Amino acid sequence: MKYDVQAIREHFPSLTSGVAFFDGPGGSQVSQTVADAVSATLTSPISNRGTSTASARRADDVVRAARAAMGDLLGSDPQGIVFGRSMTQLTYDFARTLAKWWAPGDEVVVTRLDHDANIRPWIQAAAKVGAKVRWVDFDPETSELTAEAIAAVLSDRTRVVAVTGASNLIGTRPPIEQIAAQVHAAGALLFLDGVHLAAHCAVDRAALGADLLVCSPYKFGGPHCGVLAGRVDLLEELTPDKLLPSTNQVPERFELGTLPYELLAGAHAAVDFLAGLASDEGTRRERLEASMSALEEHETALREHIEEHVAKLSAVHIHSRAASRTPTILLSVDGFTAAEVQGHLAELDVYAAAGSFYALEASRALGLGDDGAVRIGLSMYNDEADADRLIAGLTSLAAG
Numbered sequence: 001m002k003y004d005v006q007a008i009r010e011h012f013p014s015l016t017s018g019v020a021f022f023d024g025p026g027g028s029q030v031s032q033t034v035a036d037a038v039s040a041t042l043t044s045p046i047s048n049r050g051t052s053t054a055s056a057r058r059a060d061d062v063v064r065a066a067r068a069a070m071g072d073l074l075g076s077d078p079q080g081i082v083f084g085r086s087m088t089q090l091t092y093d094f095a096r097t098l099a100k101w102w103a104p105g106d107e108v109v110v111t112r113l114d115h116d117a118n119i120r121p122w123i124q125a126a127a128k129v130g131a132k133v134r135w136v137d138f139d140p141e142t143s144e145l146t147a148e149a150i151a152a153v154l155s156d157r158t159r160v161v162a163v164t165g166a167s168n169l170i171g172t173r174p175p176i177e178q179i180a181a182q183v184h185a186a187g188a189l190l191f192l193d194g195v196h197l198a199a200h201c202a203v204d205r206a207a208l209g210a211d212l213l214v215c216s217p218y219k220f221g222g223p224h225c226g227v228l229a230g231r232v233d234l235l236e237e238l239t240p241d242k243l244l245p246s247t248n249q250v251p252e253r254f255e256l257g258t259l260p261y262e263l264l265a266g267a268h269a270a271v272d273f274l275a276g277l278a279s280d281e282g283t284r285r286e287r288l289e290a291s292m293s294a295l296e297e298h299e300t301a302l303r304e305h306i307e308e309h310v311a312k313l314s315a316v317h318i319h320s321r322a323a324s325r326t327p328t329i330l331l332s333v334d335g336f337t338a339a340e341v342q343g344h345l346a347e348l349d350v351y352a353a354a355g356s357f358y359a360l361e362a363s364r365a366l367g368l369g370d371d372g373a374v375r376i377g378l379s380m381y382n383d384e385a386d387a388d389r390l391i392a393g394l395t396s397l398a399a400g
Helices: 005-009 013-017 032-043 054-074 087-101 120-129 147-151 176-185 232-237 261-275 284-310 338-347 360-365 384-398
Strands: 081-084 107-111 132-136 158-164 189-193 212-215 226-230 316-318 328-333 353-355 373-377
Touching: 032 261, 054 081, 054 226, 054 261, 054 284, 081 087, 087 120, 087 158, 087 189, 087 212, 087 226, 107 120, 120 132, 147 176, 158 176, 176 189, 226 232, 261 284, 284 316, 284 328, 284 384, 328 338, 328 384, 338 353, 338 373, 338 384
Parallel strands: 107 132, 107 158, 158 189, 189 212
Antiparallel strands: 081 226, 212 226, 316 328, 328 373, 353 373
8 A cells, every 4th residue: 555645635524625724733634434433432322331231341342442542553551551631631640640759859851842731730740849840942943852951951869851752833853762761761750742743653652762651632633532651560650649439450540530432432443544544454553653654754745845845935934943853844924923824824725823832932942932933734634735725825925
């Protein structure tokens, strides 16, 4: 199989609107396959998880299948897959849980490249126990966050390093394996925000060296929920706040209340859809690796096509410059606010969002303030026609 973007587009009902969607980093479009999985689960005979009835067993099967699918996607043991309402909620929960191990004077490391959901929970958890927060800057000229910059702030009091696998604002992909080695050498844990990364390439939590990794299925064609993949041995050591009657088994001890079975079925379907983008041979993990590699090649080619043409527009400035990055372009246009650029493109049925996208620290470091700029985010269904419509829209704006 090859990456056939036109065949892939046929699975997305929303594309019949004629809109060119470049707002995937904020939430991708959903395939009919995923919608059908959600609908079928909602309308099927289903009960709370258990073994006494067919409907209870069905709910249990949905959860187990979703854990297996997310484990394959993230290169992690299904028993270490935790579901939650969102990445933000899961990060807050785990920050509070890990803080039980901290003492005054311990240190937590965060970076200015990250989405605030991987910054604020750690700062607030640290404040409650008297731990210190150490900041790591990225280079606004190159968009790079180096392993050396993180190593410079590590000490024997470092307890957690929170870092992104890919910036949701400018696409920068830090050298996570190098960072993980340094973090572990310091005796600390690595908490990896994989939300933006997991939508664009094959992710392997264990190979990356992340102790805990979070992602959001709605960034890669799934429903709105959050997923954490963690080391099972670490999860077994952690003691989250939970209700007395609720199970103490891992991973269930971290899941508060009844799980949204329909959303888990949708997440499972989204993983299967990704696995079939460009491969139909081998295990699901093998198909995912092949398909995500083909997706990455497709998206990179489109990004380079856009950048090549935008570079000819002297009024347009690109702020995404890292050597390794996702298909994400942050840009501004002389003489226009980000909102005005967004509005102009929207009139042409080209949807690209404006703002700082909760990456407030990164936007400020780039000199863009809290208003940010316009983000062009490619997804699995974007094609060259979409890219050309975007280029034409920016060209007409830059021409005044």
